[in-house]
Amino acid sequence: MSRFRPDLSDEPAVRLDSVSLTYDRTGEVLSEIDLVLRQGSFTFLTGPSGAGKSSLLKLMYLAHAPTRGNIRLFGRQTYDMKRKQLAAIRRRIGVVFQEFRLLDHLTAFENVALPLRVDGQKIDAYSNEVIDLLRWVGLGERVDAPIPSLSGGEQQRVAIARALINKPDLLIADEPTGNVDPEMGRKIMRLFAELNKRVGTTILIATHDLELLREFDSPVLRLSNGLLVRDVEYGAST
Amino acid sequence: MSRRDSPLLPASDAREAALFFVIGALCFLAALAALTTRGTYKAAEAWGAQIEGDITVIMRDTDRRTAEDAADRVSGLASVFEARILSREEVETLLEPSLGPGGMPDGLPVPMLMVVQADPSLGDPSPNIERILNEVGVDGDVAGNAGYADNVRSALGVLRLVALCIVALLSATAIAVIAFATHAALLARRDIVDVLHLSGAEDRYIASLFERRFWVLALQAGLGGAVAALMITALIVFSGGGANSVETQLLPRLSLDFWDIVILLVTPVMAGLAARIAARLTVLASLKDTL
Numbered sequence: 001m002s003r004f005r006p007d008l009s010d011e012p013a014v015r016l017d018s019v020s021l022t023y024d025r026t027g028e029v030l031s032e033i034d035l036v037l038r039q040g041s042f043t044f045l046t047g048p049s050g051a052g053k054s055s056l057l058k059l060m061y062l063a064h065a066p067t068r069g070n071i072r073l074f075g076r077q078t079y080d081m082k083r084k085q086l087a088a089i090r091r092r093i094g095v096v097f098q099e100f101r102l103l104d105h106l107t108a109f110e111n112v113a114l115p116l117r118v119d120g121q122k123i124d125a126y127s128n129e130v131i132d133l134l135r136w137v138g139l140g141e142r143v144d145a146p147i148p149s150l151s152g153g154e155q156q157r158v159a160i161a162r163a164l165i166n167k168p169d170l171l172i173a174d175e176p177t178g179n180v181d182p183e184m185g186r187k188i189m190r191l192f193a194e195l196n197k198r199v200g201t202t203i204l205i206a207t208h209d210l211e212l213l214r215e216f217d218s219p220v221l222r223l224s225n226g227l228l229v230r231d232v233e234y235g236a237s238t
Numbered sequence: 239m240s241r242r243d244s245p246l247l248p249a250s251d252a253r254e255a256a257l258f259f260v261i262g263a264l265c266f267l268a269a270l271a272a273l274t275t276r277g278t279y280k281a282a283e284a285w286g287a288q289i290e291g292d293i294t295v296i297m298r299d300t301d302r303r304t305a306e307d308a309a310d311r312v313s314g315l316a317s318v319f320e321a322r323i324l325s326r327e328e329v330e331t332l333l334e335p336s337l338g339p340g341g342m343p344d345g346l347p348v349p350m351l352m353v354v355q356a357d358p359s360l361g362d363p364s365p366n367i368e369r370i371l372n373e374v375g376v377d378g379d380v381a382g383n384a385g386y387a388d389n390v391r392s393a394l395g396v397l398r399l400v401a402l403c404i405v406a407l408l409s410a411t412a413i414a415v416i417a418f419a420t421h422a423a424l425l426a427r428r429d430i431v432d433v434l435h436l437s438g439a440e441d442r443y444i445a446s447l448f449e450r451r452f453w454v455l456a457l458q459a460g461l462g463g464a465v466a467a468l469m470i471t472a473l474i475v476f477s478g479g480g481a482n483s484v485e486t487q488l489l490p491r492l493s494l495d496f497w498d499i500v501i502l503l504v505t506p507v508m509a510g511l512a513a514r515i516a517a518r519l520t521v522l523a524s525l526k527d528t529l
Contacts, residue, residue: 063436065529083441086529091438101433105248109241117243118439127241 011075012036013170013202014060019069021055029055031226033069037170040200042193044213047223053206054098054174056223060204061095061172062086074169091119094168096176098206100159102147108134108154109143112161119166126165133161136191138184152179160188164195170202171195177209185209189216246434247451253426257419258459261509264412265463269505271408273471273498275401280493282394290358290387291319295367297350297378305350308374312352312367317360324351352378358387409508416509417516420452424520431524445521449514456513460506468494468502 014037021030029052037043047053058064059071062078071078073089081089094115102111109130116126134143137157139150147155156179163171171192177185189212195201207213213220222229250258295312297305305323312321324332329348356363364380371378383390427448434444475494 061436062529083525087438087440090436093438095436101429101436103246103248103430103433106244106246110244114246114433115437117246118434118437118443123241123243 011039012072013039013041013074014204015070015072016059016066017070017072019059019066019071021052021059021064022067028067029226030059030066030223033228035221035228037202037204039169039202040196042196042203042216042218043205044216044218044220045204045206045223046208046213046220049208051223052226053223056228057095057172057174057204057206060170061093062090091115091166092169094163094166094171096156096160096163096171096173098174098178100155102155102158102162104147107144107146108139108150108158108161111147111158112165114162115166130161130165133165134158137161137188153181153184156180157184157188164191167199168201171204173203173205175207176205177207177212182211185212186215246447247427247430250455253423254455257423258455258462260419261416261456261459261513262463262466264415265460265505265509266466267463268405268408268412268508269464269467269502270470271405272501272505273467275405276498276501277493278401279398282397286387286390286394287358289383289390291356293354293356293364293367293380293382295352295354295371295378295380297352297371297376300350300376300378302350304374304376305352308370308376308378309352311370311374312354312363315356315363315366315370317356317363319355319357321352321354324353413508413512416456416512420456420513420516421520424448424452424517425524428524431521432528435525435528441522441525444525445518448517448521452517453510453514457506457510460509463509464502464505467505471498 014035016033016035019030019033019035020028022028033056045053045056055064059066060073062073065079074092076085076089078086078089103114106114112134113123113126113130116130117123131140131143134140137160139145139154139157139161142150142154145154147158150158156176160173160176163173173192176192177188180188192203192205193216196203205212219230295308297308302323309321309323312318326348329351332351333348354363354367362382364382367380371380431444431448434447435441471494
């Protein structure tokens with residue numbers, strides 16, 4: 001947890017300018033979104049189901065291109081990036097998917113190690129680190145377990161460990177505590193907070209969990225009918 | 239505990255087993271078609287050369303001794319492999335279809351027949367044979383096949399073209415089916431492509447995983463098909479199916495020479511390349527739809 005990127009300090013980690021997203025079948029799901037996530041910020045994103053939270057996150061972790069508007073990540077315009085550069089940017093983003101997206105034919109260890117392997121690192125170099133992280137999320141005894149043998153909560157913890165393993169500059173989590181018990185949920189959130197404070201990782205968490213919003217004094221953004229507003233009921237006022 | 243990287247792609251499943259079978263069967267058919275075409279080529283070459291090189295000389299009102307003297311002199315021509323006078327028994331056998339078994343009367347005057355086998359590539363020896371007949375004082379007709387050799391040649395040319403077209407069509411079909419089946423098998427792995435893509439893997443990295451996988455699969459399946467074709471060919475060759483009997487002269491002459499082995503080795507490589515290229519194009523096309 002020691003990577004430091006001084007070049008990021010002046011630019012927001014994420015900047016969306018008038019971003020809209022339209023799907024062929026459902027029409028416009030995001031409309032004229034303006035958003036800035038400063039480097040080192042910790043932000044919640046909330047809103048009713050179908051409001052477009054997951055779609056907004058997908059734009060940020062570069063799964064989709066916006067229909068209109070500009071996205072800048074780490075100070076760089078993304079629309080004119082070459083595919084190789086986009087891949088490099090993705091390696092700086094950790095994502096906890098709502099549906100986990102784990103590879104069933106790999107073990108917990110191998111799933112967590114995937115971002116490092118894709119980055120060209122050797123197994124001897126990261127083996128202990130992966131095991132430590134799995135221990136930390138409470139899966140020390142399930143390191144070599146195949147994914148189908150894990151419960152939903154365990155799979156979610158594997159997904160979280162995979163998002164954290166390469167110490168991302170930006171962590172995007174879609175309902176990261178949705179399938180774990182409250183105690184593990186708090187533990188995961190404390191890890192996120194620790195990452196944010198100690199390493200300066202920018203964190204954006206989409207959640208329905210109102211208790212989390214109350215507990216963490218962080219800005220809360222609310223998506224409603226494709227529009228983004230700052231929520232004044234929960235979170236920090238700044 | 240020392241750990242080792244396990245494959246990022248899952249072990250083969252039922253879909254890939256079906257793909258393996260399809261590729262193996264197509265390679266078997268393609269290899270067998272190519273070997274048969276080559277055999278047809280060789281049979282056509284041999285048959286054409288034989289027709290063009292066979293000459294029959296009918297000698298009238300002469301005795302056997304003079305006829306054999308003429309045959310000796312014809313044998314000495316540069317383009318002639320062999321010239322000999324047919325025995326009475328051989329002539330009777332030739333006439334049997336017309337006169338029936340033992341149907342030739344004892345007193346029937348039978349002309350002397352000289353069969354000449356020549357090398358057509360060295361030119362038509364008929365004028366020289368006629369000159370020798372004149373020199374030994376024999377009244378005879380030289381009946382070569384040159385008159386209809388052109389027709390035979392063009393018929394053999396059509397036969398070769400048809401055989402080549404069949405091989406080309408079968409090979410193209412095999413490659414297309416392999417590419418299509420690879421594409422279908424790969425689409426079932428779309429989830430893996432997405433996870434690797436969102437984990438920051440470059441397109442080339444993802445494509446290379448699938449390329450390697452389908453290259454090896456198609457190579458193994460193609461090798462299986464080629465080995466099956468080799469066994470069938472060997473069975474035909476060693477059971478005498480390729481024998482050069484009168485009845486089988488026009489059938490493909492299967493063999494197992496150097497070029498046949500080359501065909502058998504090239505077949506799985508072609509299948510592997512088709513699968514590899516299809517895998518690469520499919521992955522890159524599916525990634526093109528993403529950011």
